[in-house]
Amino acid sequence: MLLISNHLLNLQQFKDVKDVVIRINMAHVKDKAQLDSFLNTKHDIFLDYPKGRSKPPTPTLHVPDALEAMAKYKNIKYFAVSNIETPSEVNMIASVLPKHVSFCPKIETVKGVIGLEEIFKTGCVRYIMLDAEDLYTDVQNDVDLFLQLKERVRKTCAIFNVKCLELNGVVFKG
Secondary structure: OOEEEHHHHHOHHHOOOOOOEEEEEHHHOOOHHHHHHHHOOOOEEEEEEOOOOOOOOOOOOOHHHHHHHHHHOOOEEEEEEOOOOOHHHHHHHHHHOOOOOEEEEEEOOHHHHHOHHHHHOOOOOOEEEEOHHHHHHHOOOOHHHHHHHHHHHHHHHHHHOOEEEEOOOOOOOO
């Protein structure tokens, strides 16, 4: 899966992209009208809810707003929630999603990495998003531990046949 930010669609170079999934980070959506404008596209959508986000921008919309959008827009194929650490969180979120939406836990903490096997045993997860930057912060910049945890995530994903989405480069615009 090639996952790109919805903001890239505003750049001429990305106007005609095909075979991509568009990620919408709900922290960057000001209201329901703007969310509707982002969702009104031919592309499949990866909707990302930043649970517990404290850095700006903080979300003005919430999970019930995301669920409302999922009922309205069948092109929302994936739903991510930040800081997932336990199987109970996975089960609770997966149980309220429409059938056309796959839950994609966002793994950002040591606790999330350690709980990954149990999270996968729920049977509700085909993809995860590994937020390496937040994981690095969570291990207080311990490089060795960080690298060990990333490798553990990759191995656990391979064992359970779960795809791990990782950041691969950044686009800067001038």
